[in-house]
Amino acid sequence: xxxxxxxxxxxxxxxxxxxxxxxxxxxxxxxxxxxxxxxxxxxxxxxxxxxxxxxxxxxxxxxxxxxxxxxxxxxxxxxxxxxxxxxxxxxxxxxxxxxxxxxxxxxxxxxxxxxxxxxxxxxxxxxxxxxxxxxxxxxxxxxxxxxxxxxxxxxxxxxxxxxxxxxxxxxxxxxxxxxxxxxxxxxxxxxxxxxxxxxxxxxxxxxxxxxxxxxxxxxxxxxxxxxxxxxxxxxxxxxxxxxxxxxxxxxxxxxxxxxxxxxxxxxxxxxxxxxxxxxxxxxxxxxxxxxxxxxxxxxxxxxxxxxxxxxxxxx
Amino acid sequence: xxxxxxxxxxxxxxxxxxxxxxxxxxxxxxxxxxxxxxxxxxxxxxxxxxxxxxxxxxxxxxxxxxxxxxxxxxxxxxxxxxxxxxxxxxxxxxxxxxxxxxxxxxxxxxxxxxxxxxxxxxxxxxxxxxxxxxxxxxxxxxxxxxxxxxxxxxxxxxxxxxxxxxxxxxxxxxxxxxxxxxxxxxxxxxxxxxxxxxxxxxxxxxxxxxxxxxxxxxxxxxxxxxxxxxxxxxxxxxxxxxxxxxxxxxxxxxxxxxxxxxxxxxxxxxxxxxxxxxxxxxxxxxxxxxxxxxxxxxxxxxxxxxxxxxxxxxxxxxxxxxxxxxxxxxxxxxxxxxxxxxxxxx
Numbered sequence: 105x106x107x108x109x110x111x112x113x114x115x116x117x118x119x120x121x122x123x124x125x126x127x128x129x130x131x132x133x134x135x136x137x138x139x140x141x142x143x144x145x146x147x148x149x150x151x152x153x154x155x156x157x158x159x160x161x162x163x164x165x166x167x168x169x170x171x172x173x174x175x176x177x178x179x180x181x182x183x184x185x186x187x188x189x190x191x192x193x194x195x196x197x198x199x200x201x202x203x204x205x206x207x208x209x210x211x212x213x214x215x216x217x218x219x220x221x222x223x224x225x226x227x228x229x230x231x232x233x234x235x236x237x238x239x240x241x242x243x244x245x246x247x248x249x250x251x252x253x254x255x256x257x258x259x260x261x262x263x264x265x266x267x268x269x270x271x272x273x274x275x276x277x278x279x280x281x282x283x284x285x286x287x288x289x290x291x292x293x294x295x296x297x298x299x300x301x302x303x304x305x306x307x308x309x310x311x312x313x314x315x316x317x318x319x320x321x322x323x324x325x326x327x328x329x330x331x332x333x334x335x336x337x338x339x340x341x342x343x344x345x346x347x348x349x350x351x352x353x354x355x356x357x358x359x360x361x362x363x364x365x366x367x368x369x370x371x372x373x374x375x376x377x378x379x380x381x382x383x384x385x386x387x388x389x390x391x392x393x394x395x396x397x398x399x400x401x402x403x404x405x406x407x408x409x410x411x412x413x414x415x416x417x418x419x
Numbered sequence: 420x421x422x423x424x425x426x427x428x429x430x431x432x433x434x435x436x437x438x439x440x441x442x443x444x445x446x447x448x449x450x451x452x453x454x455x456x457x458x459x460x461x462x463x464x465x466x467x468x469x470x471x472x473x474x475x476x477x478x479x480x481x482x483x484x485x486x487x488x489x490x491x492x493x494x495x496x497x498x499x500x501x502x503x504x505x506x507x508x509x510x511x512x513x514x515x516x517x518x519x520x521x522x523x524x525x526x527x528x529x530x531x532x533x534x535x536x537x538x539x540x541x542x543x544x545x546x547x548x549x550x551x552x553x554x555x556x557x558x559x560x561x562x563x564x565x566x567x568x569x570x571x572x573x574x575x576x577x578x579x580x581x582x583x584x585x586x587x588x589x590x591x592x593x594x595x596x597x598x599x600x601x602x603x604x605x606x607x608x609x610x611x612x613x614x615x616x617x618x619x620x621x622x623x624x625x626x627x628x629x630x631x632x633x634x635x636x637x638x639x640x641x642x643x644x645x646x647x648x649x650x651x652x653x654x655x656x657x658x659x660x661x662x663x664x665x666x667x668x669x670x671x672x673x674x675x676x677x678x679x680x681x682x683x684x685x686x687x688x689x690x691x692x693x694x695x696x697x698x699x700x701x702x703x704x705x706x707x708x709x710x711x712x713x714x715x716x717x718x719x720x721x722x723x724x725x726x727x728x729x730x731x732x733x734x735x736x737x738x739x740x741x742x743x744x745x746x747x748x749x750x751x752x753x754x755x756x757x758x759x760x761x762x763x764x765x
Contacts (some may be wrong), residue, residue, distance in 0.1 A: 165619050309545050309546075310540040310541070310542060310545045310546035311510055311545065311546050311547055311556075312550040313504075313507075313540065313546075314538065314539070314540065314546055314609065315559070316508075316509055316529075317507045317508065317509060317529075317532075317533055317537070317538055318529075318530075318533045318559065318560050318563050318564075319529035319530035319532070319563060319564075320559075320563050324563075329548055332548075332550040332551075333548070333549065333550055346426070414473075
C-alpha cells in the first residue's frame with residue numbers, strides 16, 4: 105500500500121537522495137523492521153479495518169465535546185422524534201434526528217462511544233488482572249494449585265454471565281461503576297484459561313530454569329520471564345473480552361439493570377427506542393448499527409492480532 | 420565484589436573459610452561431591468488417590484576432583500537430567516546431599532548455590548528469553564545477586580562477551596537474531612559471569628550443528644583452563660565425551676553402573692552396559708550401517724524396575740544371581756574404577 109512508500113524510512117534515507125529512482129528499479133533492499141510491521145498490519149485486511157474503526161471510535165470518544173453538535177442531555181420537547189436527515193422530514197439541524205425527549209441523537213451517539221469504550225477497556229483490564237494472575241499461578245505451579253484454580257475456573261464457567269450480572273446489578277442497583285466492576289469480576293475466565301495453558305508450556309523453558317537456578321524471586325520470574333512471553337496471547341484475549349463487555353453492558357442497560365438514564369449508553373438508547381421501533385425504526389437501528397460496527401471492529405482487531413502473533417509471525 | 424574474588428566462600432554460611440586454602444587441601448578435596456543422592460517422584464497422584472512411585476535417581480555417589488571434567492552418559496530417561504536438576508537446586512533430593520568443597524549445600528540457599536554451580540542447558544533456543552536483549556540476559560546473574568554498579572556490570576558483560584568470542588554488537592541484539600552457536604555462547608557467558616567453580620553442562624552441544632559443536636566444545640575446554648573450572652558434562656554422544664572428559668560415569672535406570680577414568684572406560688569397559696554403549700557408537704565409516712548391540716530397544720519401565728540388577732533383562736551375561744541380588748558399585752583391585760556387576764572382574 106502507499107504507506108510504506110510515502111514515509112521516509114531508514115533504508116530509503118541511506119542512499120543519496122538523487123538515487124531514489126534508480127534504487128527502485130534495482131533489487132529492493134530488505135525492508136527495515138518498522139515498515140515490515142506496517143506492511144503486515146495493512147496487508148491483513150481484517151486487522152486494517154478493525155484498527156481504523158477502533159482508532160476512529162477512540163478519537164470520537166476523546167473529542168466528543170468538540171464533535172457533538174448539541175448537548176446530549178438537552179431536552180427540547182417541542183422537537184421530539186425528529187427523523188434523520190435522509191428522511192423527508194429530516195433536517196441538518198439534527199443529523200440523526202432526536203429521541204422521545206427531543207435530545208439530539210448524534211450527540212448522544214457520540215457521547216455513548218465514551219461509555220462503551222470505558223466499559224470495554226476497564227472491565228477487560230480488571231478481568232485481565234484477575235484471570236492472568238490465576239492462570240499464570242495455576243500454569244506455573246501445577247499440582248494442587250492448578251487443581252484448585254482449575255476448580256475455580258470451572259465454577260466460574262458454570263455460571264451464566266448475563267443471569268448472574270442481572271441478579272447482582274438488581275441487588276446493588278445499576279450504575280456505570282457497578283456494571284464495570286461486575287463485568288470485570290465475571291469475564292476473567294478466558295484470560296485464566298489462556299494464560300494457564302501458555303504458562304504451562306513456558307514453565308519448563310530452560311530460561312525459566314536458568315532464572316530459578318540464579319535464585320531469582322518468584323515475582324521476578326513470573327513478571328519478567330513469563331509474562332512478556334505470554335503477552336501476545338493475552339492481547340488477543342483483551343480485545344475479545346472488550347467486545348464481550350461492551351455487548352454485555354448494552355444487554356444489561358437494555359434490560360434496565362445497567363447504565364441508568366439519562367446517560368447516553370447505546371444499549372439504553374435501544375431500550376428507550378423500542379416502543380417506537382415500528383414507526384421510527386431508526387431510533388433503535390442507529391445505536392444498534394454503532395454497537396455492531398464497534399464490536400465487529402474490535403473482534404477483527406483481535407483476530408488480526410492473533411494471526412500476527414501466530415508462530416512464524418514473530419522472530 | 421568480595422564474593423567474586425573468593426569463589427570458595429559460601430556466602431550464607433557463618434565462619435566459612437574463604438579462598439585461602441592451601442594447594443594440598445584443594446587437591447584432596449573434590450570440588451563437587453554427591454553423596455547417595457536419590458530422587459523419588461510420585462506419578463499420577465490426584466487430590467484423593469495415591470500415585471505410583473518412580474525412582475528417578477537412586478543413591479548416586481560421585482566425586483569430581485577440582486579442575487576435572489566428569490562425563491555422565493546413559494540413554495534417555497536414565498535420570499541424567501534429574502541429577503543435573505538436583506545439583507542446580509531445581510529439584511529437591513529425596514535423600515542424600517551435595518557437597519561443594521566438602522561442605523554440604525543443603526540449606527545454603529539458592530543464591531549461595533548459584534555462586535558455585537551454574538548450568539549450561541541443552542537447547543540454546545529455549546535457554547534464552549526471546550524478549551530480552553543479550554546484555555540483559557548475561558547481566559541478570561550480577562543483578563540478581565546485587566553485584567557491582569550498573570557501570571561495572573556493563574563492563575563485566577562486555578568482558579564476558581569478549582571471553583566467549585561474541586562481538587560487542589551482540590549485546591544489543593535479541594536471541595532471535597543470533598545463530599545457534601552464538602546463542603550457546605551467550606548461555607556460556609551467562610553461566611560464567613559469576614565465576615562459578617562448577618559448571619553443569621546438560622548436553623550443551625546436542626542441539627547444535629556438527630560444525631558448531633567442535634567450536635563450542637573447544638571454547639568450554641579453553642574456559643576450563645583459564646578459570647580452573649570443574650565440569651559435569653552430561654551427554655549421550657560418546658565421541659564428544661571422549662574428546663572432552665577426564666572421567667566417565669555411566670548411568671542406567673537411575674544408578675551409576677560404572678565409573679572410571681576416560682582411558683579405562685573407553686579401552687576396557689567392565690560393565691556389560693558400558694560395553695554395549697560403546698559398541699553402539701556410530702562410526703563415520705560408510706557401509707557398516709547401524710551396529711546391532713543385541714540389547715533390544717526396550718528400556719525397562721522406571722516406575723517398575725526389574726529385580727536384582729536392573730540391567731539383567733537386557734544383559735547378555737545375565738544369570739540367576741543377577742535376578743536376585745543387586746551388585747554393588749565396587750572398586751577393582753587398582754581402586755580407580757568402579758563397576759556394578761557380579762561379573763565385572765571376569
